[in-house]
Amino acid sequence: xxxxxxxxxxxxxxxxxxxxxxxxxxxxxxxxxxxxxxxxxxxxxxxxxxxxxxxxxxxxxxxxxxxxxxxxxxxxxxxxxxxxxxxxxxxxxxxxxxxxxxxxxxxxxxxxxxxxxxxxxxxxxxxxxxxxxxxxxxxxxxxxxxxxxxxxxxxxxxxxxxxxxxxxxxxxxxxxxxxxxxxxxxxxxxxxxxxxxxxxxxxxxxxxxxxxxxxxxxxxxxxxxxxxxxxxxxxxxx
Ligand code: SF4
Numbered sequence: 001x002x003x004x005x006x007x008x009x010x011x012x013x014x015x016x017x018x019x020x021x022x023x024x025x026x027x028x029x030x031x032x033x034x035x036x037x038x039x040x041x042x043x044x045x046x047x048x049x050x051x052x053x054x055x056x057x058x059x060x061x062x063x064x065x066x067x068x069x070x071x072x073x074x075x076x077x078x079x080x081x082x083x084x085x086x087x088x089x090x091x092x093x094x095x096x097x098x099x100x101x102x103x104x105x106x107x108x109x110x111x112x113x114x115x116x117x118x119x120x121x122x123x124x125x126x127x128x129x130x131x132x133x134x135x136x137x138x139x140x141x142x143x144x145x146x147x148x149x150x151x152x153x154x155x156x157x158x159x160x161x162x163x164x165x166x167x168x169x170x171x172x173x174x175x176x177x178x179x180x181x182x183x184x185x186x187x188x189x190x191x192x193x194x195x196x197x198x199x200x201x202x203x204x205x206x207x208x209x210x211x212x213x214x215x216x217x218x219x220x221x222x223x224x225x226x227x228x229x230x231x232x233x234x235x236x237x238x
Pocket of ligand 1: 029035039042078
């Protein structure tokens with residue numbers, strides 16, 4: 001049976017989707033974000049801190065906690081680099097009546113992966129920047145697929161939350177918020193799409209990128225108000 005490299009499993013998390021959830025973090029990422037606070041998870045290879053796990057291995061962990069959790073969330077790195085693995089995992093997890101969520105950088109074409117979508121309840125999607133060039137500068141990749149996914153997931157009612165890390169001066173945060181609201185305006189209220197604005201923090205960030213400025217509370221509040229004014233109804237600042 002196929003195995004995947006898992007960087008960690010948190011048995012009980014309240015920050016990876018609704019309710020108490022088991023969060024499973026896959027190793028390896030196809031982006032290279034300057035502010036990545038966990039750059040060791042980017043490399044798609046085993047290290048001393050990772051574990052090769054089969055679907056059965058993960059299911060036996062889930063079985064131990066299934067009475068205490070509402071569902072599972074797969075995250076990363078970028079978990080959809082293991083889309084086939086996740087599809088089988090979700091299919092099995094559904095048998096326990098648990099919900100299934102994906103936390104993703106948006107690089108996988110969800111609209112073309114019917115099998116994965118069949119077993120996925122919802123997705124938390126990073127939109128790191130709306131502007132293509134800005135996204136490329138930050139992550140090393142253009143965001144065409146990310147935006148396509150945002151629209152697709154919103155349309156099919158599987159977009160739980162958008163996430164943006166706020167980096168003052170370096171990113172055009174206001175433009176990103178306004179453009180995302182504009183892109184999703186027809187679905188925000190209908191599907192209760194949330195927006196999480198995440199304060200950039202230098203913890204764990206590579207030495208060469210530590211100089212970004214941390215936004216203050218007033219700036220975060222101003223961005224929250226902007227998201228609310230542009231159509232979001234639930235905006236979380238962390
Ligand atoms: S998508 Fe996430 S894990 Fe991947 S490089 Fe960016 S911040 Fe790091």
